[in-house]
Amino acid sequence: MDFRLSPDQELVRDTVRRFCRDEMMPRAKAIDKTGEFPRDMVKRMGELGLLGMFVPPDYGGAGSDYVSFGLTAEEITRASATCSVIWGANTSLTCGPIYNFGTEEQKHRFLPKLCSGEYLGAYALTEPQAGSDAANLQTTARKEKDEFVLDGQKTFITNGSVADVIVVFATMDKKAGHRGISAFLVPRKSKGLTLGEDFEKMGLHGSPTSQLLFDECRIPAENMVGKPGEGFKIAMATLDTGRIMAAAGSVGIARGCLEESLAYAKERKTFGKPIGEHQAVQFMLADIATNIEAGRLLYLRAASLRDKGERYTKEASMAKVFASEMAMDAAIKGIQIHGGNGYITDYNVERYFRDIKIFEIFEGTSEIQRIVIAREVLGG
Numbered sequence: 247m248d249f250r251l252s253p254d255q256e257l258v259r260d261t262v263r264r265f266c267r268d269e270m271m272p273r274a275k276a277i278d279k280t281g282e283f284p285r286d287m288v289k290r291m292g293e294l295g296l297l298g299m300f301v302p303p304d305y306g307g308a309g310s311d312y313v314s315f316g317l318t319a320e321e322i323t324r325a326s327a328t329c330s331v332i333w334g335a336n337t338s339l340t341c342g343p344i345y346n347f348g349t350e351e352q353k354h355r356f357l358p359k360l361c362s363g364e365y366l367g368a369y370a371l372t373e374p375q376a377g378s379d380a381a382n383l384q385t386t387a388r389k390e391k392d393e394f395v396l397d398g399q400k401t402f403i404t405n406g407s408v409a410d411v412i413v414v415f416a417t418m419d420k421k422a423g424h425r426g427i428s429a430f431l432v433p434r435k436s437k438g439l440t441l442g443e444d445f446e447k448m449g450l451h452g453s454p455t456s457q458l459l460f461d462e463c464r465i466p467a468e469n470m471v472g473k474p475g476e477g478f479k480i481a482m483a484t485l486d487t488g489r490i491m492a493a494a495g496s497v498g499i500a501r502g503c504l505e506e507s508l509a510y511a512k513e514r515k516t517f518g519k520p521i522g523e524h525q526a527v528q529f530m531l532a533d534i535a536t537n538i539e540a541g542r543l544l545y546l547r548a549a550s551l552r553d554k555g556e557r558y559t560k561e562a563s564m565a566k567v568f569a570s571e572m573a574m575d576a577a578i579k580g581i582q583i584h585g586g587n588g589y590i591t592d593y594n595v596e597r598y599f600r601d602i603k604i605f606e607i608f609e610g611t612s613e614i615q616r617i618v619i620a621r622e623v624l625g626g
């Protein structure tokens with residue numbers, strides 16, 4: 247067994263780390279404070295080939311593997327969780343289904359623009375009455391001559407209000423349950439698609455979380471992704487990869503908590519010595535450091551199975567539930583180590599604490615991950 251990254255994977259990690267340190271980290275606090283959509287960062291990620299990075303060069307991507315994709319998610323989220331979810335919704339949730347299930351024509355029409363940053367993508371599965379229970383979605387699609395007509399509502403859609411193209415899941419046959427669901431590529435300028443107000447959130451300020459309203463929204467028939475009835479399969483397969491991203495991102499935030507806490511523990515003195523010399527603080531730092539290693543091994547394992555073309559559903563869910571919960575714990579400990587300062591917005595751990603919570607919820611809640619894992623280990 248060899249735990250070393252390949253030279254190419256190390257190169258990707260180190261290049262992204264340098265970009266994040268020099269350009270993204272200095273912007274992160276201001277993005278959080280103003281809530282402004284970081285268009286400059288999206289442009290730079292496009293220039294560096296990070297958007298749609300696993301898409302082959304023939305369609306405008308960098309052709310990287312999923313281990314590199316995970317390493318990139320860790321680095322970007324370490325710098326700015328906001329930029330990370332914008333990147334992830336475009337890369338994993340939009341380029342992913344188009345590349346894996348789209349027609350040649352769809353790949354050539356959308357992927358080069360999504361990889362360069364000329365277009366931004368979004369993935370619209372969740373509805374007001376269908377989050378964890380995604381198969382219960384109510385948005386409908388019907389065929390009329392050479393068009394599909396969509397009616398319904400989507401909620402909590404990352405990038406929804408800034409996206410150029412949205413992967414939308416809708417049912418063509420409610421009685422068929424999840425087998426009635428199909429996937430569609432909906433340009434945001436489509437007639438009949440309107441935006442509700444973006445939500446105000448606890449964290450991820452600057453990442454739009456949107457409501458989409460479809461009222462007789464018409465799209466060309468060639469915009470269906472996959473075959474009729476394949477939508478649920480496409481949605482779930484896409485989320486498997488998204489869970490590698492969420493796990494790696496969680497490790498990135500936990501690393502932020504550790505790095506900031508280590509620096510603080512060396513500098514802050516109580517009772518005549520740095521707090522890092524008090525055993526209670528050392529134990530918190532030791533636990534965060536150990537858990538980060540475990541979380542990283544889990545997401546890298548899921549990513550490497552994905553690269554080998556093997557099944558990785560269970561491993562992706564294990565990585566996601568473990569890493570997001572351990573990063574939430576790291577943020578709580580990080581604030582504790584900072585004392586009162588940890589509660590003050592001048593210190594980054596305060597932002598990490600607000601940003602990490604959603605990683606236990608989106609791409610499937612912790613409870614849903616445990617259901618997936620239990621189903622797999624029980625062999626059902």
Ligand SMILES: Cc1cc2nc3c(=O)[nH]c(=O)nc-3n(C[C@H](O)[C@H](O)[C@H](O)COP(=O)(O)OP(=O)(O)OC[C@H]3O[C@@H](n4cnc5c(N)ncnc54)[C@H](O)[C@@H]3O)c2cc1C
Nearest residue numbers: 369370371372377378402403404455607608609610611613
């Ligand atoms: C900032 C943000 C960004 C998002 N981005 C996107 C996006 O880009 N695209 C998209 O489609 N969606 C997105 N979502 C939606 C997100 O994926 C859902 O919120 C999530 O899947 C949970 O669904 P829900 O909110 O309906 O909660 P519910 O499904 O109502 O769950 C409520 C609680 O009940 C628990 N629960 C539900 N069913 C079970 C069960 N069977 N057993 C045990 N416990 C259960 C859940 O775990 C949770 O604790 C986003 C959400 C947020 C807040």
